[in-house]
Amino acid sequence: MVSVFDFENYRAFLKQRIREMPKRGYGQFRKLSNYIGVHSTLISQIFHGTKTLSPEQAAGTCEFLGLTDLEAEYFLLLVQWDRAGNLSLKKILRKQLDALKKRALELVYRVQVKQILTEEQKAVFYSDWIYSAIWQMTAISSYGGIDLIAQALDLPKKKVKEAVDFLLSMGMCKTVKGKLKNGPTSVHLESFSPWIRSHHMNWRQKAMEGLHEEEAAKLHYTCPLTLSKSDALKLRDLIVKFIEQVNKVVDPSPSEELHCLNIDWFKIDK
Numbered sequence: 001m002v003s004v005f006d007f008e009n010y011r012a013f014l015k016q017r018i019r020e021m022p023k024r025g026y027g028q029f030r031k032l033s034n035y036i037g038v039h040s041t042l043i044s045q046i047f048h049g050t051k052t053l054s055p056e057q058a059a060g061t062c063e064f065l066g067l068t069d070l071e072a073e074y075f076l077l078l079v080q081w082d083r084a085g086n087l088s089l090k091k092i093l094r095k096q097l098d099a100l101k102k103r104a105l106e107l108v109y110r111v112q113v114k115q116i117l118t119e120e121q122k123a124v125f126y127s128d129w130i131y132s133a134i135w136q137m138t139a140i141s142s143y144g145g146i147d148l149i150a151q152a153l154d155l156p157k158k159k160v161k162e163a164v165d166f167l168l169s170m171g172m173c174k175t176v177k178g179k180l181k182n183g184p185t186s187v188h189l190e191s192f193s194p195w196i197r198s199h200h201m202n203w204r205q206k207a208m209e210g211l212h213e214e215e216a217a218k219l220h221y222t223c224p225l226t227l228s229k230s231d232a233l234k235l236r237d238l239i240v241k242f243i244e245q246v247n248k249v250v251d252p253s254p255s256e257e258l259h260c261l262n263i264d265w266f267k268i269d270k
Contacts, residue, residue, distance in 0.1 A: 004071050005104050008097075010058075010078035011047055017065060036060035053079050066194070074100045117187060121170055126195040129202040130155060134163050135172050135182070139255035144179030182255070200262075207262055239265055 007013035018025035018032075029047075033040040036057045045051040053061060058079040062072035074097065081093040117125060125131045133153060137143045143152060150160040164180065167173045172183045227235070246261065 004067065004075050004078075005101050007078070010053070010075060010082060011049065013075070013078070014061070015047065032061065032064050035064045052082050055079065070100065070104055074104070117170070122193065122195045124166060125170075125172075126199045126202070128163075129206050130159065130163050131167065133258065134160060135167050136255075136258050138167070138173040138180040139182035140258065141255070144181075146180075149180075203260055204262055204264075207260065236265060239263060 004013050004017075007016075018028045021028050029043050030040050033043045037060070038057060042051060046053055055076065058076050059072070062075055067075060077093055077097050077100065081090055081097065084090045084093060130153065134149055137149050137152065143149050146157055146160050146164055149155075149164075150157045153160070164173070167183075168175070174181050174183055243263070
């Protein structure tokens with residue numbers, strides 16, 4: 001799916017986003033005009049550049065498109081930039097746009113991606129934790145078959161077979177001399193992807209299932225805390241740097257065991 005952060009013009013983003021909708025967006029302009037409460041003629045004028053969205057109409061458009069908070073903030077700034085009447089205001093808004101884009105794309109550019117999935121593939125791959133788990137396990141030589149993977153994950157063989165067939169069709173794994181082998185070694189899901197919520201929930205649910213199990217190597221850490229705004233930003237940056245270090249260790253590391261790293265860092269009080 002097209003990302004708003006790849007655009008400097010909100011009209012260009014809207015046109016491309018609507019083209020990606022069913023039937024290449026046929027009828028979506030009328031639906032948008034009804035949603036934000038304007039005549040379809042005004043929508044046409046907006047897309048042709050003779051009119052522009054009001055802040056209220058822009059907010060409604062964000063809801064219509066299902067943008068995340070960060071995406072909506074960026075989109076609204078694009079509209080403000082388009083409406084700005086002088087160069088000074090445009091410069092201020094440009095700095096804000098650049099800062100937002102940096103926030104949104106920070107992890108995308110700092111984590112190496114070796115496999116790009118289509119939206120259809122993401123819809124399946126991120127629907128259940130077993131797909132990424134099985135994909136990772138094909139990198140472990142001792143789990144070269146469906147029976148062993150099913151046993152290790154305590155899953156029905158049929159379910160594992162269906163997942164393996166899907167991974168093979170994607171090229172995420174392959175068969176070499178009758179054994180399953182890992183294909184691309186890493187994928188990354190953008191923070192603005194519609195599938196990110198399912199991905200996080202799937203693995204956090206899996207982590208919760210194991211809370212009752214006692215194992216020395218396990219670590220679960222939950223710590224609500226208070227601190228300054230500036231220190232909160234420092235800790236977020238430390239977490240990002242830690243993720244970079246994790247990748248540097250994992251990339252050359254031999255595949256012997258399957259682990260999952262979950263990190264949660266978010267502001268609680270609104």
